[in-house]
Amino acid sequence: MSATPSSTSLRPTETVLQGIPAVAGVQYAPVIRPGARPTVDDGSAAAAVDESNRQGEAARFTTAAAAVAERLRDRAAHASGAASEVLATTATLAQDRAWIAATEKRIGEGNPAVRAVTAAVDQFVTMFTQLGGLMAERVTDLRDIRDRVIAELNGLPEPGVPVPEVPSILCADDLAPVDTAGLDPALVVALATTLGGPTSHTAIIARQLGIPCVVAVGGLDAVPAGTMVMVDGSSGTVTVEPDEAVARRAVELARGQAELARSWHGPGATADGHAVAILANVQDGAAARAASQTPAEGVGLFRTELCFLNRSTEPSVDEQAEIYGEVLGAFDGRKVVIRTLDAGSDKPLKFVGHPDEANPALGVRGIRIADGNPGILTRQLEGIAAAARATGSAPWVMAPMIATPAEAKAFADETRSHGLTPGVMIEVPAAALLADRILEHVDFLSIGTNDLTQYTMAADRMSAELATLTDPWQPAVLALVAIAAKAGVAVGKPVGVCGEAAADPQLACVLVGLGVSSLSAAAAAVSGVGAKLAQVTLAQCREAADAALATATAADARAAASAVLS
Structure with missing residues (x-):
């Protein structure tokens, strides 16, 4: 494919x-x-390390791994948004105890550090590849860490x-x-x-x-x-x-569209005045402050777990309140939607105690973590409520990986007990199909198109071979979005989209045509989405949505919608 x-x-x-x-x-x-990446040593030529030198060789390795991790953390501290998230996650992986221990074990058996690093990473690459799903996403990260550690061991410049x-x-x-x-x-x-x-x-x-x-x-x-x-x-x-x-004319045309986007200042609406809130996805206070400088009308997705990826212990309620307060303060008086911990699978938290699972993407992640960690959700809601009181804000709070109306009810009941507005993520096809029954218990829905697409198409979103399946333009995915949006319209409750699909200006128009009331995307995409919506009418959006739903492939859906919207 x-x-x-x-x-x-x-x-x-x-x-x-x-x-x-x-x-x-x-x-x-x-x-x-x-x-070029550093040459990977297969171990056939290097001599074994004398037993008396093995402790020093192990120390040389741990120093190299620590140096790589420290550089990554430093870059994360000076980056923002998704870049900061990726760098922090990779830094954590660089000092993951599993592969560090596997490398140290091989050095203890007499392997030189470079050979030990190579063999240990190969072991985990094989394991992650076999697991598939989101775990396979870590393979590129692991190989990159391997190359950086080997370069450090050999005194070579960082690859890149x-x-x-x-x-x-x-x-x-x-x-x-x-x-x-x-x-x-x-x-x-x-x-x-x-x-x-x-x-x-x-x-x-x-x-x-x-x-x-x-x-x-x-x-x-x-x-x-x-x-x-x-x-x-x-x-x-x-x-x-x-x-x-021809190429330079195409670039100029695209540049003109970009200039139009830069001149858009909101609020979000179609050309005939149908309001659509254009929001930003953030993961911490710094990202929220940056997003507040764009035309974003608020935050549609605050990924709280990303603040805690490097923590070995759970932050206290007061610490959490301070972190959440930074985001609420950046959008003072405006809409902020906070997602409770979406940990597990490719985002493990050290203080949660994740089980070993054959298929983590289908395992204990998101709201399911609360079952095995009594109090973790309660303490997070206490932190959010404290931040709301301190800032005078009224945040909305949503749970990830909800699959049943019963789960939605349990979350809503606890959230309301803290004086907060409850909603849930629609990422599981079952939740989309039962959106009307879920909406009996919560005040809003937010569709996470990344996972919804992956689970609907039974395709790892990181697989190049399956990239046509994991395209959010897939008509089956759009059909599920339509079901959820229709359920919201029927009872007058908002249904937003906070996945990467909301960052595609053409697809954003289709989502509005399906009945979506808000779109939340990376801050850099906000203006482009808003500018595109301002050029089309609600009728065009609905016609484009109908055209896309009537197709059988993602490519045909994109072409059909484009023909209407152009």
């Missing part, structure tokens, strides 16, 4: 490679590629993306999250990858940077550095050696 290159062209030398659209926009520039002398388009098989998070959008003006999906780390950070991105591009590996290419993040194409005049 991976994308294959097309030979359709306007000139004999031009080749159009097809991928999956991830971030809209058009750029024309020369290709750059990541620098070169800094180009002129604006360039970064093409790669895949990109380590750390490399993507550190890109300068003035010099790396677009991204294209052979692997990855529309909700991969690469796509999410490209959206934050505001640069076009296409993933799962067939034939991209054959394009050498220095080749002039045009990346179209709206159509999902990479055109190799296009006609220069």
Whole structure:
């Protein structure tokens, strides 16, 4: 199912490679590629470490791993938004006790540090790959950590993306999250990858940077550095050696659309005045303050678990109240939707005690963690309530991974006992199908399209081979969104979207046509979504939604909606 290159062209030398659209926009520039990673030692040549030197070799390894983790944490502290999240998560993985212990064990058996690192990472790569789902997402991270630790052990420069002398388009098989998070959008003006999906780390950070991105591009590996290419993040194409005049006109047209987006200041509404709240996704106070400088009308998703990924102990109620208060304060008097801990699977929290599971993506995650950790939800709600009192705010609170009306009722009852407004995430297809019964207990719904797409299509969102399935334009996913939105309209309760689908201006119009009342996206995407909605009427949105629902593939849904909205 991976994308294959097309030979359709306007000139004999031009080749159009097809991928999956991830971030809209058009750029024309020369290709750059990541620098060579360090050579991985297979252990066949290195001599065993003498027993008397093994303790020193182990210390050399732990020092190298700690140095890598510290650099990642430092970058996280100086980054914001999704980039900060990715860097902090990777730093935690760099000092994960499981792979550290596996490496130290091999050194204790006489393996040199480099060989031990390689073997230990290979062990966990195999394990994570077999587990599939969100765990497979960690494979790229692990290999990147391996390369950085090996470079540190060998006294070599950190591997990564070169800094180009002129604006360039970064093409790669895949990109380590750390490399993507550190890109300068003035010099790396677009991204294209052979692997990855529309909700991969690469796509999410490209959206934050505001640069076009296409993933799962067939034939991209054959394009050498220095080749002039045009990346179209709206159509999902990479055109190799296009006609220069045509390419520059396309870039200018896209730049005009971007200028229009920058001139939009809200509030969110269609051209005929139908109000649609345009909100921002944040994960801490710094991200909220940055988002408050955009036209975002509030926060549609505050990912609370990301504040605690590096914590070995649960934050106290007072600590939590201070963290939540920063976000509430940044949007004083405006709507803020706080999601309770969505930990588990690819976001383990040290103080929760996650069980070993054969399939973590379908296991104990989200609201299910509260069952095995009595009091953790109560203390979080106490912290949110305290922050609300301190700031004079009235936050909405929603639970992730709700699957049944009974779960929704239990959460709503406890949330209301703290004086807070309850809602739930629609990420599980069962919840979408029973949205009307769930709405009997809660005051609002928020659709997380990333997980809803993954679970609906039974496809790992990080799999390049399945990228066409994990496209949120899939008609089956849109049908579930329509069911949930219709249930909200019927009882006069708001239904928003806070997944990455809300950052796609065309898809945002379709979601509004389905009945969605708010859209929450990365702060960098807010203006583009708002500007697009302001150009179309509610009738056009509904017509585009009907057209997309009537198709059988994601590509056809995108084309059908585009024909209406253009």
